[in-house]
Amino acid sequence: xxxxxxxxxxxxxxxxxxxxxxxxxxxxxxxxxxxxxxxxxxxxxxxxxxxxxxxxxxxxxxxxxxxxxxxxxxxxxxxxxxxxxxxxxxxxxxxxxxxxxx
Numbered sequence: 001x002x003x004x005x006x007x008x009x010x011x012x013x014x015x016x017x018x019x020x021x022x023x024x025x026x027x028x029x030x031x032x033x034x035x036x037x038x039x040x041x042x043x044x045x046x047x048x049x050x051x052x053x054x055x056x057x058x059x060x061x062x063x064x065x066x067x068x069x070x071x072x073x074x075x076x077x078x079x080x081x082x083x084x085x086x087x088x089x090x091x092x093x094x095x096x097x098x099x100x101x102x
Contacts, residue, residue: 007088010044011052018043023050025063027070030096034071034079038101048093056091064094 013019018041020033025047037043048057057063064083071079080099085092 004088007054007086011046011049011054014052017041020045021049022047023055024048025057025067025094027067027074030067031071031074034075034081034096034098037098038079040100042098042100045096045098046093047096048091054088054091054093057085057093060085060092060094 010019011021015021018037020037020043022029022033022045030045030047033043033045037045047063048055048060064085068083071081080101082097084095084097086095087093
């Protein structure tokens with residue numbers, strides 16, 4: 001319950017310099033957001049949210065695998081990120097934590 005509230009608060013906070021939302025996994029869009037976070041102070045990307053509502057991601061594990069492969073090929077050197085699947089009830093969504101680049 002505590003984690004669900006943290007997630008809801010994060011979504012309620014809305015977009016900002018260190019917080020971005022995407023409705024679906026689009027590799028190039030995710031890479032752009034990651035690069036912008038790397039060039040500032042890092043940030044969090046939440047995928048599966050539209051207009052402040054969690055829509056979820058189908059086949060989240062598959063999407064993460066494909067996204068990891070894309071990022072390894074496209075962003076050099078390897079980026080300091082953590083990608084995870086989170087749940088709110090029965091809805092899966094993806095969180096990408098991006099740490100400040102060097």
